Amino acid sequence: MDQVQTIIQVAASGLLMGCAYALVAVGFTVVFGVMNIINFAHGHIAMAAMFASFALNRYLGLDPYVAALCLFPTFLIVGGVLYRIVIAPAVTASHATQMLVTLGLLIVIENSANLIFGGDLRSVRSSLGEGSLHLGSLVLPWSRLITATGSLLAILGLWAFLKFTRFGTEIRAAASNELGARLVGIPIGRVFIQAFALSTAMAAFAGAMLVPFYLINPFVGYDFMLKAFVISIIGGLGSLPGAVLAGLIIGVVEALGGFYLTASYATAMVFGLLILMLLLRPAGLMGSFRS
Amino acid sequence: MKTPAADDRTASVLKIALVAATIVIATVFPLLARQQWVVAGILILFNCYLAQCWNLAAGYAGQFSLGHTIFLATGAYASTVLFRDYGISPWIGMWAGALIAAVLGAALSAVAFWYRVRGVFFAVITLSAVEVFRGICSGWEFLGGTSGIFLISANDPADMNFLSRVPYYEIILGMVVLAGLGTLWLERSRFGQYLMALREDEDAAEASGVPTFRCKVMIIAISAAATALAGTFYAQFLLFIVPETLFTFDHVLNMMLGTIVGGSGTVIGPIVGSALFGLFGDVLRALPFVGSREAASLVRVGYGLVLVVLVLRLPRGIVGLWRWRS
Numbered sequence: 329m330d331q332v333q334t335i336i337q338v339a340a341s342g343l344l345m346g347c348a349y350a351l352v353a354v355g356f357t358v359v360f361g362v363m364n365i366i367n368f369a370h371g372h373i374a375m376a377a378m379f380a381s382f383a384l385n386r387y388l389g390l391d392p393y394v395a396a397l398c399l400f401p402t403f404l405i406v407g408g409v410l411y412r413i414v415i416a417p418a419v420t421a422s423h424a425t426q427m428l429v430t431l432g433l434l435i436v437i438e439n440s441a442n443l444i445f446g447g448d449l450r451s452v453r454s455s456l457g458e459g460s461l462h463l464g465s466l467v468l469p470w471s472r473l474i475t476a477t478g479s480l481l482a483i484l485g486l487w488a489f490l491k492f493t494r495f496g497t498e499i500r501a502a503a504s505n506e507l508g509a510r511l512v513g514i515p516i517g518r519v520f521i522q523a524f525a526l527s528t529a530m531a532a533f534a535g536a537m538l539v540p541f542y543l544i545n546p547f548v549g550y551d552f553m554l555k556a557f558v559i560s561i562i563g564g565l566g567s568l569p570g571a572v573l574a575g576l577i578i579g580v581v582e583a584l585g586g587f588y589l590t591a592s593y594a595t596a597m598v599f600g601l602l603i604l605m606l607l608l609r610p611a612g613l614m615g616s617f618r619s
Numbered sequence: 620m621k622t623p624a625a626d627d628r629t630a631s632v633l634k635i636a637l638v639a640a641t642i643v644i645a646t647v648f649p650l651l652a653r654q655q656w657v658v659a660g661i662l663i664l665f666n667c668y669l670a671q672c673w674n675l676a677a678g679y680a681g682q683f684s685l686g687h688t689i690f691l692a693t694g695a696y697a698s699t700v701l702f703r704d705y706g707i708s709p710w711i712g713m714w715a716g717a718l719i720a721a722v723l724g725a726a727l728s729a730v731a732f733w734y735r736v737r738g739v740f741f742a743v744i745t746l747s748a749v750e751v752f753r754g755i756c757s758g759w760e761f762l763g764g765t766s767g768i769f770l771i772s773a774n775d776p777a778d779m780n781f782l783s784r785v786p787y788y789e790i791i792l793g794m795v796v797l798a799g800l801g802t803l804w805l806e807r808s809r810f811g812q813y814l815m816a817l818r819e820d821e822d823a824a825e826a827s828g829v830p831t832f833r834c835k836v837m838i839i840a841i842s843a844a845a846t847a848l849a850g851t852f853y854a855q856f857l858l859f860i861v862p863e864t865l866f867t868f869d870h871v872l873n874m875m876l877g878t879i880v881g882g883s884g885t886v887i888g889p890i891v892g893s894a895l896f897g898l899f900g901d902v903l904r905a906l907p908f909v910g911s912r913e914a915a916s917l918v919r920v921g922y923g924l925v926l927v928v929l930v931l932r933l934p935r936g937i938v939g940l941w942r943w944r945s
Contacts, residue, residue, distance in 0.1 A: 366739050417931045423738040424683055428879060428930045435872065435923030443916035550868065554750065557743060592765070596754025599747045606744050607734040 333465050338587045339580050340466060346579020347476035348538050350572045352552050353559035354483055355530035358490075361503045361566025362523040363419060365426050369433035371552025373528050374535030376437055377403060378544045379445055381536045385452045392454045393474060396536035400529050407528025411521045419520065434549070441546035454540040471540040478537050480572075486530065487568050499523050503566060558602045638887075642796060649788045657784045661856065663897030664791040668849050669870060670877030670889035671798040676842040677875075678883035679811060681818030682728070682835055683738070685871050686745030689727075689752045690843040692865040693720040694850025696756070699768050699860055702778065709779040713851035717844040724843025729836045737821070753866040767861025770854070779855045787856050794852070795890065798845060802886045814838055815884070876922055880929055882936025891937055896922060 356370040380402075381395040390398075410433070418429045457471025490496035501509040502519045510516055535552070542548070559578055563570025578598060585594025649657040669687070676682045697719050698712030707715075731744050757765045774782045781787060805811040817824040817831045825831045854860045873893070881892020900918040933940060 366743065414927060421931075421934075424677075424681070425930055425934065427683065427739065427742060428875065429927055431872070431875065432923045432927035432930065435926065436920055439916040439919035439923065443913060443920065446912065554746075557747070561743070590758050592754040592757035594754075596751045596758070599750040599754070602747045603744055603751070606736065606740060606747070607730065 334587075335584070337466060338583050340468060341472070342580035342583025343576055344468065344472040344476040344579070345583065346576035347479040347572075348534060348575075349555050349559055349579055350575025351479035351482055351534040351537065352531065353556045353563070353571045353575060354486060354568055355527035355534070356556035357560035357563070357566055357568070357571050358486075358499075358523055358530075359527045360560065362499055363415075363520055365415070365419070366430070367527070368427065368430040368553060369437060369549075370527070370531050370556050371554070372434050372437040372549030373403070373407075373531040374538075374552045375441060375544075375546065375549035377532035377535035378539050378542070378548070379441055379546075380532075381539045382445075382450055382452050382544055391456055392452050392536065392539040393456050393478070395539075396478070396533055399536045400533045403532030404525045404529040406532070407525035408521055410528065411524040415524055416517075416520070434553070438546050438549055441549075445546065447545055447547070449543040449545050451543055452539050457540045469541070475537045475540065479534065482530065482533055482537075483568060483572060486526070489526075490568075495519075495522055499526075554599075558598060561602055562605050642792075645792055646789070649785045654784055657788050659897070659901050661784065661788050661791055663894055663901075664788070664795050665849065665853065665856075666873045666877055666897055667890045667893040668791060668795050668798055669846065669874045670881070670893045671795065671802060672842050672845040672849065673871075673874035674878045674883055674885075674889045675802065675805065675845070676838055678878055678885070678888070679805065679818065680814040680835060680838045682839060683742045684745045684839070684842075685742050686727075686748045687842070687846050687874060688749055688866045688868075688870050689745075690720040690724060690846035691850040691853065691870060692752065692756060692860075692862070693723060693843075694847030695854040695860045695865055696762055696768075696850075697847070698851040699770065699854045700762070702770070703768065708777055709851050709855050710777070713779075713848050716847040716851050720847035720850075721840040721844040725836050725840040728839040729832075732832055732835050749866055753862050756862045756866070763861070765862060767859060767863075770858040772858055779851075780858070787852075791852060794848065799886055799890065801845075806886060810834065810837070818884070872922075876926055878936075880925065880936055882938030885936070885938045888936050888938040895937070 352371065352374055356367060359365055359367050359370070377399050380399055381390075381392050384390040384395045384398070385392060414429055414433055418426045421429075454471055454474075457469065457474055459470050461468045461470060461473060490500055498509070498514050498519050499522065501512075501514055502516055502523075506516065509519070531552075555578065559571055559574040560566075562577070563572070563574030581598060581601075582594060585591075585597060589597075649660065652660070669691070673684070673687055676684050676687075694713065694716035697716030698709040701707040701712040701715060702709055727745075727748060731741060736744055756762050762768070770780070772782065773780050776786070779790075805814075813824070813829045813831075813834045816827070816829055817834060821831055850865070853865075857864075873896075876896055877893030878889045879892070880896065881890065882888030899921070900915075903918050903921075904914045929936070
């Protein structure tokens with residue numbers, strides 16, 4: 329009986345974490361779907377937002393959840409600027425160029441953070457997320473519940489935005505057939521900048537939502553990048569429901585694997601799964617418009 | 620009266636003289652310099668060599684691997700374990716490592732290419748493979764787990780173990796020179812021409828009779844074996860191997876930076892690029908008013924900016940600029 333309870337507890341924590349992972353991945357998957365660009369700096373944008381939240385908390389005393397709401401619009405602008413300066417010149421270039429540009433961005437963000445904040449692990453507490461919810465024997469910290477709920481709401485919001493607004497329809501049109509979208513008069517340049525800005529803001533929001541219980545240092549960006557890779561490829565590049573499903577799977581697998589195996593073998597398994605997926609079913613679990 | 624052919628001949632004689640002079644200067648340098656500069660030189664040459672290895676696959680064949688740390692680690696673990704358990708000299712162990720890495724590289728790339736993994740997805744799959752191998756090496760006690768394997772420092776040239784830093788310097792310099800000659804040979808061989816053809820347009824190359832699958836697998840195997848030799852050198856130089864320093868993404872970044880900045884798909888590009896980056900970093904670190912952590916971060920921010928600007932504005936690298944002018 330005890331064993332079952334432990335498994336449920338671990339799996340529940342994994343599910344909550346998985347929601348946040350899915351949020352990290354959705355922006356990545358949107359940029360890939362629309363522009364066919366793998367943004368290696370995606371996780372580092374989330375990391376930059378974590379440090380922004382840390383600074384806001386330290387100097388203005390802002391609660392991390394309030395900071396997350398402020399950081400979303402800020403990073404919309406950051407994303408637009410980044411796109412104009414760095415990504416736009418590479419959009420029509422070769423894949424190697426695109427990878428190198430985003431890798432360059434990754435190096436700049438990671439080391440700027442290291443320069444300003446140093447490599448120590450830092451944490452921020454949220455007064456909104458104190459305490460835990462007790463459901464029978466299950467103990468769920470409020471901070472994780474708020475983050476998981478916020479993540480799912482944000483993903484739902486993104487989905488609704490893509491589905492029901494004019495901007496969203498344009499983005500989907502560009503994703504499914506760029507040439508066709510051009511021919512019917514959709515301004516592709518504007519669509520790309522919007523999609524990249526949105527993706528950046530989603531990454532920042534994800535990072536900021538994780539702050540109350542995730543230790544911050546300049547190198548977590550790399551972990552987020554790998555998570556975004558795994559989740560969006562297993563879920564199907566460009567698919568939002570796929571990202572949520574894969575995020576939950578990865579969250580649970582990581583939690584159980586870390587509990588029953590050593591963490592390093594669990595990671596090896598996750599990436600082994602990813603490689604198999606890439607080879608056997610590159611379209612992912614919920615393969616979308618890309619095949 | 621000068622003919623164009625004579626002009627060409629003078630130019631190539633000049634080029635050879637320049638390269639020979641550089642090699643001579645580089646060879647005598649550690650005999651005159653202070654130890655800390657010798658160590659700095661070793662690290663720069665090490666990065667040059669890694670960039671040369673990466674250039675073979677990425678520069679000439681266009682196979683953009685982010686997984687070369689796997690082969691670096693293979694070389695390091697193979698020679699170290701052979702020495703630890705069987706007393707086999709790393710001079711021999713390094714070739715065992717190269718062989719294992721070649722087989723590993725061939726197997727990994729054969730699977731990937733068999734499933735028609737190309738371009739970005741090849742990069743993603745190799746990056747994922749690094750995480751798999753990092754996980755295995757961190758968890759496997761036989762390889763020392765996360766705490767790694769220590770070797771004992773001794774003055775034992777037969778086991779590639781020196782107290783002085785100078786022999787290490789000469790070894791890695793020799794490796795860079797040999798890799799340069801190997802690359803030159805590749806560039807002029809039929810195999811090299813095949814690789815460049817498939818880099819430019821794989822479908823067109825295949826249609827004109829280039830065995831693209833075999834060529835890609837072979838160049839990854841060669842590049843992997845060469846990288847593994849550097850792994851043994853790395854293990855013997857530090858006398859300490861641990862997954863954290865072997866599988867770090869920094870090695871891959873250095874390979875890419877050096878190659879791209881110098882000029883990918885050229886013989887001297889990776890050497891020029893890595894040397895410039897290394898010197899830039901060492902000069903900045905030597906400045907008295909910057910702390911070491913700040914200096915290291917600042918150097919890397921500079922690397923990143925230079926990389927972005929160069930990739931967008933000067934895609935053929937420094938060497939490409941010089942060629943274009945002449």
